């Protein structure tokens with residue numbers, strides 16, 4: 001039986017990789033109310049051993065969120081509880097090291113694929129960093145680490161094929177080794193399943209009309225199997241995913257696809273690396289990010305940086321600065337999400353700013369995004385430019 005203090009301890013403990021508690025990230029200022037509700041619900045669930053997902057309809061109704069959000073919250077909190085209990089037992093039994101055990105199927109996130117098979121001293125355990133859960137909906141768990149091949153000989157672990165059938169592989173086989181052992185047909189089936197899941201997710205959230213912020217999982221899914229440079233992923237994660245709400249913007253969806261340019265005059269501007277798009281949903285605008293597959297695929301961070309360095313029309317000198325430029329666009333949309341953003345953009349087009357870059361000269365919306373880079377650099381910003389930036393970011397920009 002868990003008491004109130006123990007429940008509070010779990011609910012208040014920041015475990016997410018970005019240091020922000022999952023529930024706080026998703027629920028914002030309704031969190032206090034939610035914690036109260038969860039204290040009741042989670043307690044019931046923990047005492048009766050019921051499946052947490054059963055409580056989702058209640059949470060959904062009470063907080064007017066999607067079923068998916070409610071389920072994810074409950075499942076993640078439940079995983080957190082379970083993993084904490086295991087950790088306590090390691091301490092009690094004097095276990096020195098634990099090993100990360102991910103699920104061997106197509107759903108497993110990139111983070112967990114990478115962590116699978118790694119082992120860490122119990123005393124260095126850091127939830128969300130080297131101990132699960134690593135992300136919302138994380139299914140990864142741990143076991144005591146045994147550093148003796150004789151003791152583990154003949155041990156097996158479960159894997160699941162693309163048809164959902166379970167089978168056994170040697171216990172010491174890591175996710176990577178397992179994945180490499182699959183034939184190309186099976187791997188293609190995995191990619192297809194992952195894509196279908198992704199589509200279902202997006203359809204579901206569009207259907208409910210409740211907009212979610214993207215999370216690490218969504219980014220993993222968007223780039224899955226597309227050979228994107230690890231360093232580039234880290235930068236995208238840092239700027240687009242981790243602290244987006246806290247930093248004053250909000251990304252609804254992230255995807256990677258080939259961006260074709262049809263208009264002749266657009267061709268001269270060069271192919272876009274990343275597009276930040278304002279999408280109308282109901283009477284609100286939300287932000288979607290599209291990464292251009294044609295450029296990202298198989299392109300190292302060094303090459304990405306080099307491409308940007310030679311580009312004369314804007315001030316971004318590195319891939320990171322190009323991402324920060326897009327953050328500027330995302331902030332613009334978020335600050336004005338209830339307005340007619342297309343009309344605002346049209347008006348901004350006539351308000352270019354001198355002295356920053358070619359694109360800033362021709363378009364105020366681009367000027368605002370360029371200023372985002374200058375702010376990040378800590379550079380001096382011309383007064384006219386700063387005034388425009390503040391005006392747009394305040395959400396009071398006159399249409």
Ligand SMILES: [Zn+2]
Pocket residue numbers: 325329365366369
């Ligand atoms: Zn731009």
